[in-house]
Amino acid sequence: MMKIAKYVSYDILRNRFIALYTLFLLMVTFSMFSLDSDPGKATLSLLNIVLLVVPLVSIVFTTIHFYNSYEFIELLLAQPVSRKTIYFAEYFSISIALSTAYIIGVAIPMLFLNFSESSLYLIMAGLLLTFVFVALAFGASVATRDKAKAIGIALLFWFYFTLIYDGLILYVIYSFSDYPLDKVTLALVSLNPIDLARIIILLKLDLSALMGYTGAFYKNFFGSSLGVIYSVLFLFVWTLAPLLLAMRKFVRKDI
């Protein structure tokens, strides 16, 4: 597996896209911190980038890469290597490449420019989102043989999780606003990885406001580190579930 991962990683690193992505993140991070005198506000602006751009790039790049290396995968499958090995090697090399770009582009400059707890949380949220969306992209890629269709599905995933899903939650909250919705909202939010990542940051930046509407249940949830642990745990579930489902399909698929 290590050998395959090595070759896939070489392939990705030779691709100019990852370098561009790194450069873009670097530029954004530096410009945010130099434009805003208040590092807290810069962190907030970066949060928007992390929540929008990181999932988008991760999911689209992975899908395209998967189809571009289709022939390579076919070649590997002709060798005495198990499909699982190939699959995981692909997954790990892509997610490591993307998270390296993220670490160089956002994490390291942030640690130098504004070392704080909220920065650490933001870095963690971005990394977890990368893992989740690479896994989702594998789901999209395995689902169909058609590249355009797969990219369509990937984009739909992104659009659904960034915008549509939150709209649906807001609609539910609005329609049932006469009922106690604390736990329901929390459950609904757990069904969206981007929301989970957002809550990790929210717990750092807006804790005073979150404490505003809570009962005893939420006071415990938000007040302790339980909220962060919960979100991180669910983000791992969000990585593993699509990854394993897609793997099942990949192993059985007639390529």
Place this chain on the structure above:
Amino acid sequence: MIRVVIFVAVFLFSVCTFARTWVVAKNSSVKSIKSAIELAAKGDTIRIMKGIYKEGNMVIQKSIVIIGIDYPVLDGENKYEIFTIAATDVSIIGLRMINTGVGSINDISAISAIEAKRLRVLNNQFENTFFGIHLANCIGSVVEDNVLHSNAEVEHQIGNGIHAWKCDSITIRNNKVSGHRDGIYFEFVTNSLVEKNFSHHNMRYGLHFMFSHNDEYRSNVFQNNGAGVAVMYTKKVKMISNRFEDNWGASSYGLLLKDIGDADIQLNHFAKNTVAVYMEGSSRCHFTQNVFSGNGWAVKMQANCDENVYSKNSFLSNTFDMATNGSLVLNTVDANYWDKYEGYDLDKDRVGDVPYHPVSLYSMVVEKMPSAVMLWRSFLVYMLDRTEKVLPSATPENLKDIHPAMRNYDYNF
């Protein structure tokens, strides 16, 4: 002439000898505080040496000074009120009072003063008392440098730290109160000064007053109290250079103003409260040069407030700057610094050229549906707020800062 001189000398001598000092100690002739109080005459001083004294309730009905040496412990044995004072010019200095009784009908206190003019309570320690210091109808009294602490579990099993009822011209200075129901409680207290106190971790309010006109609150710190600070039904209050911090919870406020009129609130720092200032039915309050930082809501102003003025305040990294519950706006918000302001300043006069609307659409949404706060900072909410800024429809159009400052005022407290 000589006769007169002798007369004066004899008179002065006799006056001096009148004020005697009684020493209470285990090995002295006076062994109990009670008997010392009995023996003492007006103007005498009682010195209490180190030790533990369990003498039940002590009633003081003459003007005497009680001084503790090395904090002698007066134990109320969880049954008694320790001092009941009903005389003018009494001083209680340097004692440690512990374990008063608990009552749901009587306000049992460590020091209870009734109609005591010019009472001085200085430099005492109170541990596990029901009420700490209870002043009723006391004029010109001073409570200074005391430390009060209790360990109640629930609100109804504990009294207030410093409780004043129907007093005038009293001074509460440099006390530390924690673990009581209300740290400092005023009812019908006028022309008084509350200064440099530290009221924290109380069950209910750090400071609570009602019907207490013309009072001044300076340089106090109110931190992490169950429900913050609440002040009600009062006119002409001055609150200057106080800190309101870390009051978290659904009904917890940095400063709750209900039916307050003509108040001056200046140079205060509101940090990390769920709601920094909540105003209801208040009129003509002037908020100037305050700093609001890291609060959930910096200001929640109900629509029944009028003629209040917010000017030259700094609003820094609050989740929501302002919220209100109606479209009618009778208040003025002017020349504040808002860190969320995104306008420009073409003429370089350090005043933004476009007005700032401190009420965001989503703060109105959260006001109606509290659970919606979970979606805060999502892309959807960001777009909703943007749309509302371009085409205001739900937020009150007139609630705006016409002269927003371009730079932070940088008040350093």
